[in-house]
Amino acid sequence: MSQPESDTPFKIEYAQRVNRLPPYLFGRINKMIYDKRVSGDDVIELGMGNPSDPPEDMVIEKLVEAARDPKNHRYSKNNGIANLRREVGAKYFKKYGVNVDPDDEVMVCLGSKEGFSHMCLALMGPGDTAIVPAPYFPVHVYAVALASGNVISLDVTNSDKFLSDIAYTCETLYPKPKLLILCYPHNPSSVVVEQAFFDEVVKLAKKYNLMVISDFAYADVAFDGYKPPSFLASEGAKEVGVEFTTMSKGYNMAGWRVGFCAGNRQMITALGTIKGYYDYGMFQAIQIAAIVALRNTDAAVEEQSRIYQGRRDALCDGLVRLGWEDARPKAGMFVWQPIPEPWRSKMSTMDFAMMLLEKGNVAVSPGSGFGPAGEGFLRMSLVENEERLRQAVRHIKTCLKDESVEASV
Numbered sequence: 050m051s052q053p054e055s056d057t058p059f060k061i062e063y064a065q066r067v068n069r070l071p072p073y074l075f076g077r078i079n080k081m082i083y084d085k086r087v088s089g090d091d092v093i094e095l096g097m098g099n100p101s102d103p104p105e106d107m108v109i110e111k112l113v114e115a116a117r118d119p120k121n122h123r124y125s126k127n128n129g130i131a132n133l134r135r136e137v138g139a140k141y142f143k144k145y146g147v148n149v150d151p152d153d154e155v156m157v158c159l160g161s162k163e164g165f166s167h168m169c170l171a172l173m174g175p176g177d178t179a180i181v182p183a184p185y186f187p188v189h190v191y192a193v194a195l196a197s198g199n200v201i202s203l204d205v206t207n208s209d210k211f212l213s214d215i216a217y218t219c220e221t222l223y224p225k226p227k228l229l230i231l232c233y234p235h236n237p238s239s240v241v242v243e244q245a246f247f248d249e250v251v252k253l254a255k256k257y258n259l260m261v262i263s264d265f266a267y268a269d270v271a272f273d274g275y276k277p278p279s280f281l282a283s284e285g286a287k288e289v290g291v292e293f294t295t296m297s298k299g300y301n302m303a304g305w306r307v308g309f310c311a312g313n314r315q316m317i318t319a320l321g322t323i324k325g326y327y328d329y330g331m332f333q334a335i336q337i338a339a340i341v342a343l344r345n346t347d348a349a350v351e352e353q354s355r356i357y358q359g360r361r362d363a364l365c366d367g368l369v370r371l372g373w374e375d376a377r378p379k380a381g382m383f384v385w386q387p388i389p390e391p392w393r394s395k396m397s398t399m400d401f402a403m404m405l406l407e408k409g410n411v412a413v414s415p416g417s418g419f420g421p422a423g424e425g426f427l428r429m430s431l432v433e434n435e436e437r438l439r440q441a442v443r444h445i446k447t448c449l450k451d452e453s454v455e456a457s458v
Contacts, residue, residue, distance in 0.1 A: 069194050075418050078402060082412050093441045095429045096412045098236075098382045102301045102356070104342065105349050111341040115334035125330035128321055129157025129309075133336045136343040137294075137309045145279040153314040154287065156321060159331055161266055161293040161308030164320065166192040167327065168262060168291070168310065171319035172228055173198035179228040180215060180259075184419035184426075186236045189264070193228075201226065202420060205235055208242050212249050219257035229254065229290075232264040234277055237419045237428040238385045239378030241275060247283040254289035260316065261290025269299025269350050271380035272358040281312055291316045298382060299350040300342050307331070307339045357382060363435040367442030371449075384429045385416075392449070398424050409448030411441045 078096065085092050103109070115121050128134070134151035141147040149155055158164025165188060173179060173196035181189045182205035190200050201222070203214040219225050231250065233242050247263075254261050263280035271277050280292050291312030297303035310317055364384055365377040376386050387393070388401055396404070402415035414430075416423030433441070 066195050066197055070191060075414065077399070078406060078412060078415070081403070081406055085406070085410065090410050092406070092410050092412055093433060093437055093444065094412045095433065095438075095441060096414045097432075098298075098430045099432055100298065100301050100303045100382075101432045101434075102353065104301045104305075105346045107345060108300075108302070108338050108342045112334055112338035115337040118334070121333040121337070123333070125333045125336065127324045127328055127330040129155075129331065130333060130336050133157055133340050133343075136340050137311060140343055141279070141281065141311060145282045147279060147281045149281070149287075149311045150314070154311055154317060156310045156317050156324075157331060157336065158293070158308040158310055158320075158324075159328065160297065160306035161264065161295040161310075162188055163306070164308050164310045165189075165262065165264060165293050166195070167323045168293075168316065168320045169193050169196045169198070169228075171323045172196075172260060172316070176224065177228070178222065178224070178226045179230055180218060180226050181230045182211070182232060182235060183421075184237055184416060184423035186232060186264070186419065189230050189232065190420070193230075198228075202422070204422060205238060205240055208240070208246050212246070212253065215250075215253055215259075216257075219253070219259065225257060226259060229259050229261045230264065231261065231280065232266070234267040234271070234378070234380035236264075236266065236381060237383055237414070237416070237423065237426075239376075239381050239383060241277065241379045244278040244282060247278060247280045247286065250280070251283050251285045251289055255285065259289070260313075261286075263290060263292040265292050265294045267298055267381040268294055270354050270357055270382055272354065272361060272377075273379060275379040277380055287312050287314075289313065291320075296339060296342060299353050300346065301353065302339070302342065305335050305339070307335060357431050360431040360433070360435055360438055364429065364431065364438040364442065367439055368445075371442065371446055382431050384431070386427045386429055388425055388427060393425050398426065402427060405445060405448055409444040411444050411448070 082092050134155040137155045138149045138151040141149050169192040173193055175197045177198045179193045179198055179200055181200055181202050183202035185202055193200050205211050268277050280286050291310050294309050296307040361377055369375050373389050374387050376384055392401055398415040398417045402413050405411045414428040416426030
């Protein structure tokens, strides 16, 4: 006999880990970008660090060739094919003097973001705490939250103070933090460090039994002779942590989703355990093309940094002419720009960003989207060419001039 239908609406209940996620602060901006483009407006997109340049021709050609091989369409090993892991090891030795065992100390990831998130799932659980830099790249917080862990964010702008704050937190918090998440060159603030900083991190990690994840996404994009150091190049680093790198930036392979984890073999084993349940590895043709990129395109990666440096100078020179602070970074794909007065005192960072988009057709990321420490700043990406960046500056100038006139009426 059929049961009477209930008048109560069926309820979908999310997992608590999803309910703990903060609101997505870029939603308003993304909707306005979409609406403007639908209506025919030319929006200059400086919000997302989405590389606009293609990989080298030889890399694309190898992808096509490998994709035509029927053997490459089978499931692949979830830790990556051996030759690709060997190339990662070779790059670490050649560039940083670091020896990593490609069999046990390197793993291929579907982009560093996937690897980082699954590493958090492997290491964190209810009651566990991670220290993250503030302002923070959102996944550094969200991945911990999705793993049911807690986050303590510490100001990253002064490196010596950041180290002392880590020590103080470990001394005073109970239970002690379990994980330290680092990101240098830092996204979003573009703060950089030297090798001595990581030497001190290793000492702290050993003293407080603190595992370390270094997010080294911008390893290949640096300016004015600065060379970003690898966490793994500090003595004892492999005893306490791992490092994630990616081919998204310097190699222009963002959509290919090729990342790597290298370092502590026990942490990599834990990551492999999680990945074994979640995926079957990266498309093998992409891995073969990535080998070609790592072996043969060092000069192109260096040239890409010079391209980004030219874009940085075009944007920053223009903003300085408007009277803004010169905030040109030493590395990375972003300018972390303080909002000038009187705007900084007149409105929130989100409102300022919305004004630039609504009236100037320039999309930027409001600093508040990277946590409270980002209030008062804009993150502006360097993915557009130099002429488009100069055009963005002209739009900003007109927008703020018109806004000043309106305010005085």
